[in-house]
Amino acid sequence: MKVVKAFNTTFAGLLTAGEGHGFPLDVLIAGDDSAAKDKIAQFVRSAAMRPLDVGPLRRARELEAMGFLHISLQQPLQLDWQSSIKILP
Numbered sequence: 001m002k003v004v005k006a007f008n009t010t011f012a013g014l015l016t017a018g019e020g021h022g023f024p025l026d027v028l029i030a031g032d033d034s035a036a037k038d039k040i041a042q043f044v045r046s047a048a049m050r051p052l053d054v055g056p057l058r059r060a061r062e063l064e065a066m067g068f069l070h071i072s073l074q075q076p077l078q079l080d081w082q083s084s085i086k087i088l089p
Contacts, residue, residue, distance in 0.1 A: 004031035004040050005060040006051075008067045011081045018048050020084040025049040028066075028085070030059040052087060 006029045007015065014020045027044045029051055031037045041051035054063070066085060074081055 002031070002033045002036040003057060004029060004033070004036050005057060005063055006030070006040050006044070008063055009070060009085050011084070013081055014084050020082065020086075023084075023086060025084055026052050026087050028052050028054045028063055030054050030057055030063055032057045 006027055009028050010025050014025055019025060027040075027049050029037050029040050029044070030053075031040075037053055041053070044051040070083070070085060073079060074083070077083075
């Protein structure tokens with residue numbers, strides 16, 4: 001079985017829009033099978049979002065932590081679920 005972790009750091013409302021505040025969404029992808037990650041990356045690009053390969057499936061642990069932190073910031077910062085994690089160069 002091939003397992004790929006993706007999309008958990010982006011809220012559903014923004015995924016539906018495909019962008020946040022005028023920027024394409026970054027979709028963080030982790031997995032051990034490069035072909036499976038490539039398929040997810042193609043899907044992400046087809047939705048005008050930016051796929052970012054963050055490494056092997058063991059990175060799912062960090063993605064879960066990022067997602068939890070992102071969720072926990074919504075109320076204190078009054079973000080109304082309209083924020084996203086963006087990697088800037």
